[in-house]
Amino acid sequence: MTTSTRGATKVPAVLVLEDGRTFRGRAYGAVGVTFGEAVFSTGMTGYQETLTDPSYHRQVVVMTAPHVGNTGVNDEDPESQRIWVAGYVVRDPARVPSNWRSRRTLDEELAQQGVVGISGVDTRALTRHLRERGAMRVGIFSGNALPDEGTMLAEVRQAPEMKGADLSAEVATKEPYVVPAIGPDGETVPIGTAKFTVAAVDLGIKGMTPHRMAERGIEVHVLPATASADEVYAVNPDGVFFSNGPGDPATADHPVSVMRAVLERGTPLFGICFGNQILGRALGFGTYKLKYGHRGINQPVQDRTTGKVEVTAHNHGFAVDAPLDKVSETPYGRAEVSHVCLNDNVVEGLQLLDRPAFSVQYHPEAAAGPHDAAYLFDRFVSLMEGQRA
Numbered sequence: 001m002t003t004s005t006r007g008a009t010k011v012p013a014v015l016v017l018e019d020g021r022t023f024r025g026r027a028y029g030a031v032g033v034t035f036g037e038a039v040f041s042t043g044m045t046g047y048q049e050t051l052t053d054p055s056y057h058r059q060v061v062v063m064t065a066p067h068v069g070n071t072g073v074n075d076e077d078p079e080s081q082r083i084w085v086a087g088y089v090v091r092d093p094a095r096v097p098s099n100w101r102s103r104r105t106l107d108e109e110l111a112q113q114g115v116v117g118i119s120g121v122d123t124r125a126l127t128r129h130l131r132e133r134g135a136m137r138v139g140i141f142s143g144n145a146l147p148d149e150g151t152m153l154a155e156v157r158q159a160p161e162m163k164g165a166d167l168s169a170e171v172a173t174k175e176p177y178v179v180p181a182i183g184p185d186g187e188t189v190p191i192g193t194a195k196f197t198v199a200a201v202d203l204g205i206k207g208m209t210p211h212r213m214a215e216r217g218i219e220v221h222v223l224p225a226t227a228s229a230d231e232v233y234a235v236n237p238d239g240v241f242f243s244n245g246p247g248d249p250a251t252a253d254h255p256v257s258v259m260r261a262v263l264e265r266g267t268p269l270f271g272i273c274f275g276n277q278i279l280g281r282a283l284g285f286g287t288y289k290l291k292y293g294h295r296g297i298n299q300p301v302q303d304r305t306t307g308k309v310e311v312t313a314h315n316h317g318f319a320v321d322a323p324l325d326k327v328s329e330t331p332y333g334r335a336e337v338s339h340v341c342l343n344d345n346v347v348e349g350l351q352l353l354d355r356p357a358f359s360v361q362y363h364p365e366a367a368a369g370p371h372d373a374a375y376l377f378d379r380f381v382s383l384m385e386g387q388r389a
């Protein structure tokens, strides 16, 4: 239930956490009511990419950067066709955006897309609370006649939890589509003539991911989350990719079974984020929910295969439970943890030693960056080249 209002900054709003803590502020974006999982992102830039990342479906994103909306909204940066966050929490919205690409204000964009937000919140206190207590359900209520706090809290506690949520099919494409390869002079390579063909299983894919492959001469066939192994192989792929996506990986039984078929055949395989969790499951590891997750653009990750540390973009609330210090025997041969987060030792990547398959928990495709991890797309290309040699 939302109604768009421009300039709704005087309308009162309340944020109610499921543990009863509340924050008062003003409506930002659409006026109405929304529920989701409260998570915080520490990215100082890239709010358009965050808002339009389908992995944020059903999450209310709290921005730790105090000033949001400075560069307005442009038509070039979205990662998908719409805003996916369930709600948006900011401290101090920009009143006058300034950027040569800006088309409208963030407040207008949120309102137009019916996204309920709140501004004027002490986002630092809220973030500290979520770090101590963990990610939890939240509601944002805005309007001139708000229900009493007991009623709002009861509604928050009835909202669905993220644990156990199966959401990929809600965000993924319904129809397959092709992203053509890009040639050396920036030209589009005619379909069917690219160097490599990749079948990308869309679990909530961000637009930049096929683009990063296309830039490397790959023609990407994006397939719905429900695609079968036969549908994957119908495109005659040199490699198979499993994307990022929302929800709890423990529910992703269908992609796990498709991935197992790919591992069985030994086709080069790459996974990002949800795709990494699916590889973990396909290999027989468990997944678990992190207390408050990793969301931001400056997370230190070590590539244990080279020893190099990279600064990386993250958006995950779940992680793979795999042993850090030993090679594991799996039904598809030996596997190891290839990448680890230096803040907390969370598994950030997996690789098989006997088959051409690997994945990372973070975002080498990240726009607006950082781009330290872009080499992973080259690794995928090398695996496909190796298979041909």
Ligand SMILES: NC(=O)CC[C@H](N)C(=O)O
Pocket: 055, 243, 244, 245, 246, 247, 248, 249, 272, 273, 274, 275, 315, 316, 317, 318, 319
């Ligand atoms: N960006 C993603 O793919 C997120 C994966 C999963 N939904 C998580 O929260 O961990």
